[in-house]
Amino acid sequence: MADDLKTPLLDELEQGPWPSFVKDIKSMAGKKEMAKDLLRQLEKSYEDKRGYWKHGGLVGVMGYGGGVIGRYSALPEEFPGVSHFHTMRINQTSGWFYTSEALREITKIWEEHGSGLLNVHGSTGDLVLLGTRTEELEPTFRALTEKGWDLGGSGSDLRTPSCCVGPARCENACFDTLAVNYNLTHQYQDELHRPMFNYKYKIKISGCPNDCTAAIARSDMGIIGIWKDDIQVDSKAMADYVDSGMDVQGLVVENCPTGCIQLDGKEIRIDNSNCVKCMHCINVLPKALSPGKERGAAITLGAKAPIVEGALFGSVIIPFMKIEEPFEEVHDLIERIWEFWDEHGTSRERIGEFIERVSLAAFLEGIGEKPLPQMIKAPRDNPYVFYEEYFAEEGEGE
Amino acid sequence: MADDLKTPLLDELEQGPWPSFVKDIKSMAGKKEMAKDLLRQLEKSYEDKRGYWKHGGLVGVMGYGGGVIGRYSALPEEFPGVSHFHTMRINQTSGWFYTSEALREITKIWEEHGSGLLNVHGSTGDLVLLGTRTEELEPTFRALTEKGWDLGGSGSDLRTPSCCVGPARCENACFDTLAVNYNLTHQYQDELHRPMFNYKYKIKISGCPNDCTAAIARSDMGIIGIWKDDIQVDSKAMADYVDSGMDVQGLVVENCPTGCIQLDGKEIRIDNSNCVKCMHCINVLPKALSPGKERGAAITLGAKAPIVEGALFGSVIIPFMKIEEPFEEVHDLIERIWEFWDEHGTSRERIGEFIERVSLAAFLEGIGEKPLPQMIKAPRDNPYVFYEEYFAEEGEGE
Amino acid sequence: MATEVERKTDIGPPHYDQFLHPLIKENYGKWQYHETLAPGVLMHHGPAGDIYTVRVSSPRLVSVNFLNAIMDLADKYSDGYFRFTSRNNVEFLLASKDNIEPLKQEVEALGLLVGGTNNAISNVVHTQGWVHCHSAATDASGLVKSVMDELAEYFTSMKLPAKLRVAVACCLNMCGAVHASDIAILGVHRTPPKIDNETLPNLCEIPTTVASCPNNAIRPTSIEGKATVKVDEEKCMYCGNCYTVCPAMPLADPLNDGVSIWVGGKICNARTEPMFTKLAIPYLPNNPPRWPEVTSAVKKIVEIYAANAKPYERVGEWINRIGWPQFFDMAGIEFTKYHLDDFRHAGTTYRRSLHNRY
C-alpha cells in the first residue's frame, strides 16, 4: 500500500467479524489510483461527516438513455483518482445464478476498464460496476456486450426486473419466476434502455407470498405467486411432525391469521375458504403442506419508497392470473398499464401515486379491468360516491 | 279524523308489529291543525318522493343563539298548519331518567304551545319538541323554564352533553357519568346557549369501553370510563360459570383480542399487562369479572359524521384521568381545548378536523399536554420529521 | 300571563337525583352484576336489592298521548320512574319482580314491543327525513317502520349471534349513527344541486358558498349580469355541504334520490376496535311507503349474518373473518366500481398484501 494512504478511521473498519468493505477496497488500492483515492476521499468524509460527491451528471453509452450513474468528486484536485467515478448497472441473471466461467469474464473486463469495485448486487438487483471514467464507458460497454452482458436501467425507464430463486431451488414456487423474469427483460429492452416513462418502473417477481424479492414493498409491479384451490396435505408427513413432538398447535394452528386450521390428533384440517394464503403453515411444515395445484400469481402495482407522498406497498390489481409461456397475458397487461400511465400520469409520478390520484376505479377502467372485492381491504366507508347512472326527466336512464 | 285527511300511503304505515309514528301523529290530528297538515304534507312527500321544507331560518328565544331549529313549509298555502314548524331542543336529564310527574309538565306545555309531537330523544340526546310557530317560541320557553327546563344547543355551540345510565344501573361504570354530565351542562350554560365556537361541540359520556352513548363515534369530546390496574376476579363466581357447562374457552378466552387470558381448570388467569380493556371477558362473565379498582376515564376528541373530510372516530388525547367531584381537572382540560381551538381553528372546522390540520403534536403543545404512546396506534412510518432541536455553527445547540 | 313572571335563563336541566328510583339511589355505584331474564327484561343486582328493567320499543317520533300512556303505566308499575335509552327505547324500572308480567301485557296492548336487550336488534337510531328536515333525500321514520316491521322478531328475541345495531339517516350529514352501525340505511342525493339563479344572489354569500365545497366544484359566475355560482358536475359528489350554507342550491331530485345500504360498523370496544360502516349497496330506489327493495335487502343481510356468524361476532367482525369477497357472494350483492373508495384516504383501503380469498 502506498505511503500516502493514511486512513486511520477507515482502518478501524478492518477489524471485527463481519467482512470488511474497507479491506476489499484496499485490496484494489495497490493496482488502482481510483480505489486509493476513493479511500482517501472516504476517509475525509469520515473526518468531516459529510460526502464529497457532486450531483450526478448526464453520462452514458451511445444510444442508451440509462444504465449509467454519473458521479464526480467535489474535490477533484485533492482526489484526482475519483474525479470521475461513474457507475454502470448490468442486468443480472434471472435469480442471480452465475458460473465462475461467466462471471470471470466480467471481473476481467472490470479490472481492465474500471475501479475493480462492484456492488453485488445493487438494491434493484443489477450487477453494479462501481466507478469508472467517462471515456471508459463505451469501451466497457462493448467489452461487456461482446461477452453477452447488457446494461440495466436508470432514470425514468424500466429497471432490470428481478426474481427469487423460485423453481430453481424452492418447493414453494407457484410459477416459473426465472422464465418470466428473463422473458420480460428481453421483451422490454427498449423501455429498459431508453427512458420514456413518467418515472422509474420496477418489476419484482416472487414465486409465493413469502415474497423473497420484497416485491410488495419495492416494486412498481409485483408478480407474486399464489394459488386458488386447497393447500396440499401429505398426511403421512403430517403425522410424522406430530409424532416428532413438535408443538403444531402452538406454532402453527394458533399462528394462522384466520384461525382456519384445526389439528385433530395427527390430522390437519384446513378450512380453505378462509385461508388467506399467508404461507405460515406451509413454511413451518414444509414436508407436509404445499401450495394448491391451481397456481398463478397476483399482480400488485405501486410499491415505492417514501419520496414524496409517503411509502406505499403494492396493491392488488389482478388477484389471480396464470403465468405461462409465452407470457402474452402478462405482456398485454403491462402494455395496457404503461399506455394509460403514459397518457395520464405526470412527470416524476410513480404508478402507485398515479393510481391514488386518479382513483383505483378510474385506473381499472383505464386499463380495462373489472373491479373485484379482492382488490381492496374493504369497501369505502365514506358516502362520496360519484354516481354515473341516473334517471333523466324524459325517462331515459343512462 | 277530519274528512280532508286522505293519506292512503301513510295509512299503510299503521300496519305491522313495529309501533307506528303515523298512528301517533294521527292521534294529534284531531286536536291540532299542525299535526294534520304535517300528515298531509308528508303524504305529498311520499307521493312525490321529495321533502317540502324550506331551508331553516334564524328563529329563537330572547338572548339565546341556539336551541331552536327554524322550519317553514315550502307550500304554506297548501299546508298552512305547518307554515311554521320549528323545533325546540330541551336539555334532557342526565341518563334520560324521568318521573311521570316531571315529564307530564312538559307534555302539558307542549300540547298547549306546540304540535304535541316530540322526538324522545334527538340523536344528540335532547328532548326534542317538534313543531311550533315563531310566536309560540318565547311563551313555550317561559313555561318550560318555569318548570325547571331549559333549552339545548344548536349551531356553533356546545350541545347538551349526554351520558349512559352508568352508576345508576350498571355494574361497569368506572366513574359517575350522571354527575359529570350534570356538572358540565351547568358549568357551560353560556357556551351551550350562545354559539361562539368555530362549529358545534358535542360531549358524550360513557362509563366504560362498551361506550353505550357512542361517544367514540358521535362526540367531539368523549369521556369514556377505563381502569389502569388488574381486572377484578371473583373466583367463586368464576368456578360457577365453569361448572354451569359454559364454554368459557370458546366464548371468552378465544375472543380476547390479545390472547391474554388463560383458563386453568376453573381458574381464570389474565395477563393484565397485555389486556387492552376491551370489556369482552367482563361482558360475558359479569358475575365473575369486573373492571379494576384504579378507575377513571380516557378523553377522546374529534369524532364526527363524514361532512366534509370523512367520518372520524374520536382519538385518545388523555389516556387516563380521574373523574372526581368537583371535576376541576375536566373543566381545566375543556377550557384549554376550547381556547386553543378558538384561537387557531377556522369556521365550520370541527375539533377533529382541526387536530388533523394542525397535527396532534402541535395540538398537544397548544393545550399543554405531553405526548404519550397511548395516544397513537403506532409511531410515524414516514421520515418527514420536523426537527426542532439542532446544532448551530457556533456550537450553541437549541 | 307567562310574561308576568320573572324570565329565567341558563338554568340548565333539573338535577337527576329527583328522577332516580329510591332503590337505584341506594344501589347507586354499587351494582354487582346483571342478568337478562327474558328478551327486554333485565335484572340488576345490588346490595340494597334488585331492580328490574322492562325495555319497550318506541317509534321515537311520538305524541304527548304516547308519553302520557307510558307515564300511566309507570305510575302503575314502577312508582312513576322510567327512563329512555341512548337508542330511544323506554325503560321501566321496577322494584317488584311481580310487576313484570302485568306491565308487559299492558305494554303489548298498547301496540308496543318488549325486547331489544342482549343479542337483539334494538331500536333504530334515526333522523328527521321528510317529516322535518330540508336536506332529506328520503324519509327516516317511514324507513324505520318498514324495516322494523320485517325485523320485529329480532327485537323480541335474542337469537342473533350478537347485538345488531341498525341506523337510518336521510342525508349525508348522517345525524345519528350511520357511520358506525352494523347495518345502516342512508338517504342519498345522486345529482348535483340545482341552482336557483334568481334567489341565490340575495340568499347566499358567493365566497362562502364557493368555499363550502370540499371538492372545489363550485365557481363564481354571472348570469345576465347577476352574480351567482355554477357547479362543475364532474366534480360534484352530492354531499350537500353547499346547500347547508346556501338555500338556493337544493339537491332534492325525486327521480334520482334514493337509499344506500352500509354494513359492518361498530362502536363498542369489545373484542375489536370500533369500525366504520362500509358500503354494501350503492343505490336502491325511494319507494315509499314501504321501500320493499330496502327492507328485503336489509332482511337478507340480517338472515345470512344470523345463519353464519359465530357467537359474539358482530356483523363487521363476521365479515372480516369470512372476507368481503364472500360477503358479497353470500348476500348476492354485485360488486361495482362504486365500492372502491376514491376519497381522501382511498389508498388505505386498497388490498396491499397477498392475504386474499378466492
Added chain:
Amino acid sequence: MATEVERKTDIGPPHYDQFLHPLIKENYGKWQYHETLAPGVLMHHGPAGDIYTVRVSSPRLVSVNFLNAIMDLADKYSDGYFRFTSRNNVEFLLASKDNIEPLKQEVEALGLLVGGTNNAISNVVHTQGWVHCHSAATDASGLVKSVMDELAEYFTSMKLPAKLRVAVACCLNMCGAVHASDIAILGVHRTPPKIDNETLPNLCEIPTTVASCPNNAIRPTSIEGKATVKVDEEKCMYCGNCYTVCPAMPLADPLNDGVSIWVGGKICNARTEPMFTKLAIPYLPNNPPRWPEVTSAVKKIVEIYAANAKPYERVGEWINRIGWPQFFDMAGIEFTKYHLDDFRHAGTTYRRSLHNRY
C-alpha cells in the same frame, strides 16, 4: 480494438439456463421440501436428488478479488455454480454433502461467515452512502460493518424467535428496504437546503425546483437581480426532493446530519400482512467510524426482542402484541412529539379506540 467489432445493443442478460447446476435443472420446479441442516446450510430435496446450499456473508461492496476468491471456491466445491441472494449473500450450490464442511472452513479462512438462514439476522440491505452518492446523510457501508460486527453472532446462529431483517439507507430516498424492515437505520438531514445563489440560476430550472417541494416550501425570488429560490424553513421537512432536481440546493450539514432508527416492518405475508417500519429513535449523531450510539441502540432492540418475542414473531408482530407503550419502556427510548405522525395520513395513526395498555 474494441471499436472494430460490430457494436451490439439491446441484447439483454444471458439466459439463466446455462448458469443452473445440472442437478438443479433436473429438479427444476419439482422440489419437494427443504431442511436447514445448520446455520447457513440448507438441503433442498427433489426427485433427482438433494442439493446443498451454503450461504456466505458478503460486504456487498466488493472487489474483483473477492469475487475471484469466491469463484475459486465454487470451482473447487460446487462445480463452478453459485448464486447471490436477494439480500446479497453468496450461495454455493453443492451436489455433494461432503463438500459442506471443507467449503465452510475455506470460507471462514477468507474472513467470511456462514449463516443468515432461518431465524437469523441475514445480510443488511443497504445503499451507497459517502462511497458514491451525492445525497448521503451518512455512510451506509460503514454503518453496516459497525452494526454487523456487533450482531455477527445472530448471523451465524438461528437463535432468534424469527427472521430479523436489517436495512440501512443513507437518505430519505431509501434505496433499499428501510421502509419495510424489522430494524432500519436511516441517514437523515435535519436542516433545510443551503441555496447556492451563484450557481442556481445556471444549474436549475426555477419552476421545476419550486414544483419539486412536496410541502410548498420553495418560492421563486431574486437576489441582486438574479432569479433564484428561497426556502420557508418552517415548512421544510428535509426530504431532499429539491436537491434531486436542483444540484444547487445541497442538504449536507455535518453538524446536524445523523441517523434515525426504525422498527417493526416486514414484507412477507406469513401470519400478518406486510407492515411499514415505524420510528423508534428520531436522531442519533453521525459518529464514524463506529457509530457507537447507533450500534448500541440496535443491539439493545435486538436483545429485548430476542428475550421476549414468541417463536415466529417478527419484531413488528411482537411489538403489536405487547403494545408500543411497553416497547418504548423496555427499549428505554424516550417517546417524543417526533414520534407523532404529522404527514398526509397522520390521522390514521391516532389511537381511535379505548384499546390501550397502561
